[in-house]
Amino acid sequence: MLFELANEDLGYDGDAVLHGISIGISKGERVALVGESGAGKSTLLSVLQDRYGGNTALIPQQAGLVRSLSVFHNVYMGSLHRHGAAYNLLNLAWPQKAEVARVRPIVERLGLGDKLFVPTGELSGGQQQRTAIARAILQGGDAVLGDEPVSAADNHQSRVILAALSETFTTVVLAMHDVDLALEFSTRIVGIKDGGIALDAPAAELTRSGLDFLYRK
Amino acid sequence: MNRLKHLVFGAALAFSAMGLPAQQVLAETFVFTAIPDENEARLRERFDKVAVYLTKTLGVETKYIPVKSYAAAVTAFRNNQVQLGWFGGLSGVRARHLVPGSEAIAQGFEDQAFETYFIVHASTGLKPSADFPAAIAGKTFTFGSKGSTSGRLMPEYYVRQNFKAAPNRIFTKVGFSGNHSKTIALVQSGAYQVGAVNFKVWENELKAGKIDPKKVSVVWKTPPYPDYQWTIRGDVETRWKAGFKAKVREALLNMKDPDLLASFPRKSFIPASNSDYKPILDVAKLIDLIS
Amino acid sequence: MSSPQALSANLRRGYSPVVKTSLIFVAVAAVCLFFADISITTLDPWSEMGRMAQGVLAPDFTAVAGIGMIIVQTIAFALCGVALGAVGGFLLAQIFHIGPVRWTCAAVRAIHELFWALIFLQMLGLTPLTGVLAIAIPYAGICAKVYAETLEEAELPALPALPFGTGIISSFFFARLPDVWVHIKNYTAYRFECGLRSSAVLGFVGLPTLGFYLETAFGEGNYSEAAALLIIFYVLIATLRLWMRPKLIGLYVLVAPFLLGGGAAIDMRNIARFLTVDIVPAPLRNGSLGAGKTWSNLADWAGMLLFDQALPGMVATLLLSQIALVATGILALALFPLISEKFFGRLPRLLGHVFLVVLRSTPEFILAYIFLQLWGPSMLPAIVALALHNGAIIGHLVGRFSDQVRLRPDSPRGLNLYGFEILPRIYGQFLAFLFYRWEVIMRETAILGILGIATLGFYVDSSLADIRLDRVMFLIAIMVIFNVAVDALSRHIRSRLRLSTQTGQA
Missing domain, CATH: 3.40.190.10 (Periplasmic binding protein-like II)
Structure with missing residues (x-):
């Protein structure tokens, strides 16, 4: 098991949002978390990140970028742990060829090739989101945890992004609002409702209408 | 990014500036x-x-x-x-x-044998005297520099000796002009009614025509020191x-x-x-x- | 100004806390005014003022030999001092949460640059390092506080997304600093402008900056020369943005240390003597520590300093600064429309800007010095100098703020616009700026004592003239406590009235 929670109450500052959560995610799974906004998907993701952050990349909901830094720098942040402080600072001031060469193909694949040295504060919401994804891809690792990573992308882009993520990471856990996309992309769907896990099944066994109950009052 | 380049740069420079021996040592001058x-x-x-x-x-x-x-x-x-x-x-x-x-x-x-002159503005109506001019009490008074002998030490000594009290109890206001030229200028302008000045500077400025005798004059000269x-x-x-x-x-x-x-x-x-x-x-x- | 009775009647009628506080301050200032000496003692101030005006109208740029070098050295001291202060402040900001660091910074910035210069003159003599440290040390204390607050208030969205195992240095420079960098940069640029003024004033104690020559020129009545020096200084500050390019800062900072001029060699023995002998209270230095007499002498010594010097000095400082504070406020409210879009067109606003730049670029110390020459010694020159300088600064900030006010299309004009639409909307911001400035006014008031006004600085200067450095340090320590207390009071009032400013530049 890569991630495992057994009958736990999850929430911020002792204020539990989710109750009695038991879930195990093993290597190689592609999990989509679905449910109404505010159901607790983000809570679950952040708990997993806290517990198992060691070799896991994170794509936060608001992209989590440094707006005054360029796309290159924001993506490069995914590799800060691989280098010493001096080399990192060197790249902050003067991006090194080797690092640009590492970052560029990832960024190009996500359609940001012409924005490499543009401050992320000047980008659209979707472009910022893809910058955060590029950062996670450069970071790599066993797994990626993504909080609505394709919320601002169109259908085509979403597929490019999801393909890129599943190529890089053997295990993918994403909160998603687009149910069709979730069914298409993931191997397993976890539905959250009323402070608990209301559904946990292989994607192949589910249909779109079978998920509707998650969004009903 | 550019801005950060300047930060890293600037910090490095500021540190190197700290260690700079900016003084030239003029050892033999x-x-x-x-x-x-x-x-x-x-x-x-x-x-x-x-x-x-x-x-x-x-x-x-x-x-x-x-x-x-x-x-x-x-x-x-x-x-x-x-x-x-x-x-x-x-x-x-x-x-x-x-x-x-x-x-x-x-x-x-x-x-x-140096002397201090007590000088007054014409509006006081005080006339020169051989004895210490007790009538300066109740006027405004300026010394020269706080650390001056002729502009501070000796005049304060004679004020204390004659009035048996500190200057700020005798005069309505006590100032320190900073130097003798300024003492003369301040009394001449009426900013202070009475002042204590180095007699050499007084004579020098008198000779140079910088003093208007109608406005400022000497009332008393201290014993020599x-x-x-x-x-x-x-x-x-x-x-x-x-x-x-x-x-x-x-x-x-x-x-x-x-x-x-x-x-x-x-x-x-x-x-x-x-x-x-x-x-x-x-x-x-x-x-x-x-x- | 209304009578105290009228004021207290108003207070009972339940005004808003903001208005109440304002009225209390005005009432306190009115009472202070009653005790303060604000006479003009020169018999003919107008003739001197006329000569000064002539000098201003006919500035003599050729009179000052090496005028360029004076300016260059003034900038060089400011650059070195502010660069060191900013870097030091930046490092201190990282550990600002530690109590003793915070207290030390508060104490260090409560001491005016001129006092720092006088202290370092004792240890290092007339050397460039004296001037640089006199600026760098208090500025480090100020910058540490502002930087720390900035860093603390920053949202740091990228921090949780950093890979596990990222070092603190890397995460600081990538994910923490860039978000606050613009604010820090703007604040440091503002500090540099302050540094130029501080550098100019340091000339008054003998460093080779503008003040050195200004004092000579004014003292000897060479007003054309003084005017030339001041005009160049104004142009320098007004064009700061043109020559202080981000790309050139590195070069400037690199070159500046070489332009500070020479000086005597620094002797470690002088520093050691200052720290181990000079500042030890005389009764302890001259008596044996075991003798009871020594300790009773020490008590007498401290009592004498406290009651004969510190207390009268503090009373005078308080009187003067309270009057100056209210005068500053009134002036700021009168001046801000000059640069506000709501009141004037482009050209009059430009003139207004020039006027305010001149007033706020002239350090209070220099203004007070000029007015002292004109009107003779009393509190008046100090009050006017403080009010003009600080009033122009706050007027500038309030004016800019007033441009953000949105008016309805049928809003009134002229005085009605001022009284009914603008004033109520800017008043809270105005008070916040004014209270931020309170501590600064207090510190400046103390330093004006060096010019002969009997505030705390006067007694410090007197002990310095007697080379009694133990007394100097004792009085400065009291001044620090006094200043920190005022700062705390100002913070308390601001938080009670819920006043805040975004700029922190007041």
């Missing part, structure tokens, strides 16, 4: 200063000439540095950043008190050579250029010793300016 008792331009002109004279006579590069206060002159002497000072009676006593081994080596001929002198540090003997002190003294005593002497203004320079200034030290202790 003999440096002197003088208390700023008059207008700076005049002092600079006078002492730059003295520096040229000493450089020639001593055969050692000599330089004058101007300072902004009496205390700064004494501090520079104490910290060995100047080795020779043209001090007043009080500042000289202070300097020698703070630097053991230092010595008064020469004074102006007139400094054996010793004042200005050249004081030298004891360790110049090791820093230059043995006998250097005597050489400096000789050079000062042999200063004969009438223009140079007139700029002080002094008739000539004569030998002096620390003991000549015992009366000044006693008065300073009496009114608690030296403890």
Whole structure:
């Protein structure tokens, strides 16, 4: 098991949002978390990140970028742990060829090739989101945890992004609002409702209408 | 990104700047200063000439540095950043008190019997008198610099002696003009009704036509006391050579250029010793300016 | 100004806390005014003022030998001092949460640059380092506080997304600093402008900056020369943005240390003597520590300083600064429309800007010095100087703020616009700026004592003239406590009235 929670109450500052959560995610799974906004998907993701952050990349909901830094720098942040402080600072001031060469193909694949040295504060919401994804891809690792990573992308882009993520990471856990996309992309769907896990099944066994109950009052 | 480049750069530069030895050490230059008792331009002109004279006579590069206060002159002497000072009676006593081994080596001929003039604005209606003018009580009064002998120490001494009280109890307002030229200007303008001024500066400015006798005049002259002198540090003997002190003294005593002497203004320079200034030290202790 | 009775009647009628506080301050200032000496003592101030005006109208740029070098050195001291202060402040900001660091910074910035210069003159003499440290040390204390607050308030969205195992240095420079960098940069640029003023003033104690020559020129009545020096200084500050290019800062900072001029060598023995002998209270230095007499002498010594010097000095400082504070406020409210879009067109606003730049670029110390020459010694020159300088600064900030006010299309004009539409909307912001400035006014008031006004600085200067450094340090320590207390009071009032400013530049 890569991630495992057994009958736990999850929430911020002792204020539990989710109750009695038991879930195990093993290597190689592609999990989509679905449910109404505010159901607790983000809570679950952040708990997993806290517990198992060691070799896991994170794509936060608001992209989590440094707006005054360029796309290159924001993506490069995914590799800060691989280098010493001096080399990192060197790249902050003067991006090194080797690092640009590492970052560029990832960024190009996500359609940001012409924005490499543009401050992320000047980008659209979707472009910022893809910058955060590029950062996670450069970071790599066993797994990626993504909080609505394709919320601002169109259908085509979403597929490019999801393909890129599943190529890089053997295990993918994403909160998603687009149910069709979730069914298409993931191997397993976890539905959250009323402070608990209301559904946990292989994607192949589910249909779109079978998920509707998650969004009903 | 560019901005951060400047940050990294700037920080590195600022650190390197810290370690920079920005001072050029003028190890072998003999440096002197003088208390700023008059207008700076005049002092600079006078002492730059003295520096040229000493450089020639001593055969050692000599330089004058101007300072902004009496205390700064004494501090520079104490910290060995100047080795020779043209001090007043009080500042000289202070300097020698703070630097053991230092010595008064020469004074102006007139400094054996120096005087302070009490001057008044015409609106006071006060007339010159031989006795201490008790009528100055209740007026506004300005000293010169806080550290001056003729502008502070001696006048304060006579005020205390005659009124048996501190100046701020006698006068409605007590000020410190900063130097003698300013004291004259302030009393002449009426900013203060009474002032205490170095008699040499008074006579010099009178001669130069800077004083309007209709507006300001002398009411009383103090009894004579010793004042200005050249004081030298004891360790110049090791820093230059043995006998250097005597050489400096000789050079000062042999200063004969009438223009140079007139700029002080002094008739000539004569030998002096620390003991000549015992009366000044006693008065300073009496009114608690030296403890 | 209304009578105290009228004021207290108003207070009872339940005004808003903001208005109440304002009225209390005005009432306190009115009472202070009653005790303060604000006479003009020169019999004919107008003739001197006329000569000064002539000088201003006919500035003599050729009179000052090496005028360029004076300016260059003034900038060099400011650059070195502010660069060191900013870097030091930046490092301190990282550990600002530690109590003693915070207290030290508060104490360090409560001491005016001129006092720092006077202290370092004792240890280092007239050397460039004296001037640089005199600026760098208090500025480090100020910058540490502002930087720390900025860093603390920053949202740091990228921090949680950093890979596990990222070092603190890397995460600081990538994910923490860039978000606050613009604010820090702007604040540091503002500090540099302050540094130029501080550098200019340091000339008054003998460093080779603008003040040195200004004092000579004013003292000797060479007003044409003084005017030339001041005009160059104004142009320098007004064009700061043109020559202080981000790309050139590195070069400037690199070159500046070499332009500070020479000086005597620094002798470690002088530093050691200052720290171990000079500042030890005289009774302890001269007596044996075992003797009871020594300790009773020490008590007498401290009592004498406290009651004969510190207390009267504090009373005068308080009187003067309270009057100056209210005068500053009134002036700021009168001046801000000059640069506000709501009141004037482009050209009059430009003139207004020039006027305010001149007033706020002239350090209070220099203004007070000029007015002292004109009007003779009393509190008046100090009050006017403080009010003009600080009033122009706050007027500038309030004016800019007033441009953000949105008016309805049928809003009134002229005085009605001022009284009914603008004033109520800017008043809270105005008070916040004013209270931020309170501590600064207090510190400046103390330093004006050096010019002969009997505030705390006067007694410090007197002890310095007697080379009694133990007394100097004792009085400065009291001044620190006094200043920190005022700062705390100002913070308390601001938080009670819920006033805040975004700029922190007041």
